[in-house]
Amino acid sequence: MAVAALIVAAGRGLRAGAEAPKQYRRLGGQPVLCRALAPFLAEARIGPVLVVIGARDDARYRNAIAELGEGERGRLLPPTHGGETRQASVRAGLKALSEAGFTGAVLVHDAARALVSPELVHRALVATRKTQAAIPALAVTDTVKRLDADGRIVETPPRDRLVSVQTPQAFAFAPLLAAHEAAFAAGADGFTDDSAIMEWAGHEVATFAGDPMNLKLTHPEDFIAAEQRLGRSLVTRVGTGYDVHALADGDHVWIGGVSIPHTHGVTAHSDGDVGLHALTDALLGALADGDIGSHFPPSDPQWRGASSDRFLAFAAERVAARGGRIDHLDLTIICEAPKVGPHRDAIRARIAAIAGLRLDQVGVKATTSERLGFTGRGEGLAAQASASIRLPEPE
Structure with missing residues (x-):
């Protein structure tokens, strides 16, 4: 399926405190817009890239993209002028893509999020293959209050059901364009992101792991914070994991997220996927964040028969929540x-999809124990794993 990127850069950015719109200010020596464009232009799976700019910003746009490489500039469609609101600007961009004959999926991203990572773009691309609408989300760590018109607290929503959302947001192109057109025809405005328009139009919206480093540049202090983040070094951490399950009656086993026909099943509280369990522990170990049993205790009935992809996805999200990056996952399965x-290829692809990684970031190997021990006697399966990640250096 073709995927386009729509970068919204039509706002004036007055709250950022400079004369020029914030998307043309420099951050770490580069225009904000160029930094926001970079991971989309570097991603081979993205086709057309369209920037929506302000009506008076043609010269600023030309000057900014002049700092891109010739190959990068060649991937950009001619810019489209936006409207008075973000909603109007996105609609203008979608219409321009439609008039160019585009169909498929689209990633909508705000240029003000200049620290967007290739990993987050990859997670958005994965989402386009699963659902019509998905957005990056982060758990809310502060207590949130809802106020009335006089500023008095009227509600404290439960924090575990709240998230903050980011861009890039991933959508099937035709439903998003139709939702925007319907909202325009109905005079429904004031939507601050495209997922809200899809909700208004009756579509379900899924979420995927956001990135705490994906800061939105809104106020002057945000530029200071972004400069600090760009200069903050990352430290490499490595974790290991090991898991074993005894064989039992059954007709298949789960290994690395793939159901494999077999003469036996396994004894386990969840689905007994030794591969995903070992990888989960490897990531949690690299984070120094306990183990799979501390987060998903077998004594808790809610995890009975649970699909183990939930455990690995949880661990990957914990890395993202710490501002980290997964560099590589390596898995060895031990069985006769x-x-x-x-x-092997299906397992690698499944692990990559769960953890939001490229295929070349996942290694899978298999070996026997030369008929020694419980695996050699065919009594069980074992797996060992390692994970290398990078985390922001502690202050």
């Missing part, structure tokens, strides 16, 4: 049977 080799 079933044969893992025929399923």
